[in-house]
Amino acid sequence: MIRIKNDQMMKFSAVLLDLDGTLLDSLPDLAQAVNGMRADLGLPALDTGRIGTYIGKGAAVLVQRSLSDAPGQSHQEAMARFRHHYQDCNGRHAKPYPGAMEGLSRLRDMGLKLAVVTNKPAQFTQPLLERTGIAPFVDASVSGDTCAHAKPHPEPLLHACRLLGATPAQAVMIGDSVNDAQAARAAGMRMLAVPYGYNEGHDVRSLEVDAIVASILDAAEWLAAH
Ligand SMILES: O=C(O)COP(=O)(O)O
Numbered sequence: 001m002i003r004i005k006n007d008q009m010m011k012f013s014a015v016l017l018d019l020d021g022t023l024l025d026s027l028p029d030l031a032q033a034v035n036g037m038r039a040d041l042g043l044p045a046l047d048t049g050r051i052g053t054y055i056g057k058g059a060a061v062l063v064q065r066s067l068s069d070a071p072g073q074s075h076q077e078a079m080a081r082f083r084h085h086y087q088d089c090n091g092r093h094a095k096p097y098p099g100a101m102e103g104l105s106r107l108r109d110m111g112l113k114l115a116v117v118t119n120k121p122a123q124f125t126q127p128l129l130e131r132t133g134i135a136p137f138v139d140a141s142v143s144g145d146t147c148a149h150a151k152p153h154p155e156p157l158l159h160a161c162r163l164l165g166a167t168p169a170q171a172v173m174i175g176d177s178v179n180d181a182q183a184a185r186a187a188g189m190r191m192l193a194v195p196y197g198y199n200e201g202h203d204v205r206s207l208e209v210d211a212i213v214a215s216i217l218d219a220a221e222w223l224a225a226h
Pocket residue numbers: 018019020021054055056057058059062117118119120121151
């Protein structure tokens with residue numbers, strides 16, 4: 001239990017944060033890497049908005065969905081081209097959403113432990129957290145290839161809880177997509193959704209969540225009140 005300013009006890013001790021579409025608008029870099037890969041394979045560029053609907057289940061699924069018009073294409077070769085381009089542009093245009101940095105700061109001031117839980121491959125997560133200034137705020141990060149399963153499986157969330165020394169009941173997941181919501185439910189955790197992310201092209205109001213919050217700063221307010 002953490003004592004907060006109005007002397008009320010808060011039942012939460014840890015917050016797990018999704019990265020793409022929740023803390024960061026990383027679509028410009030991901031779209032650049034996808035279209036760099038497509039150009040290398042002799043394919044025309046895809047619209048950025050369309051690529052946004054392909055984000056959520058990690059890089060391998062992003063690449064596979066981005067090649068629906070090239071069924072004979074080797075996935076392995078495409079992944080190598082994607083990794084090559086993303087390594088170069090990862091974090092170049094990605095920006096924290098309004099309220100994200102202020103929210104992280106507020107959550108830390110509340111004494112909460114913070115972890116990033118993303119489906120992004122680990123080789124890209126830490127450089128991105130460092131380039132965008134998020135790294136100093138978080139105690140741990142779990143990537144799409146850290147555990148045997150990625151979100152929507154609950155394993156990465158349960159692993160993050162162990163790293164932060166919290167039980168699922170003491171933790172809250174904040175995310176933008178069905179992958180976060182299903183993982184949180186399966187892990188027995190509260191879930192807050194932000195409405196501005198990617199959610200594979202669907203409305204966040206279709207998700208089973210405890211609340212929809214306008215920003216990470218608003219999520220901090222929700223936590224302080226619960
Ligand atoms: O890599 C993805 O597809 C999505 O990443 P996220 O889990 O941080 O939203």
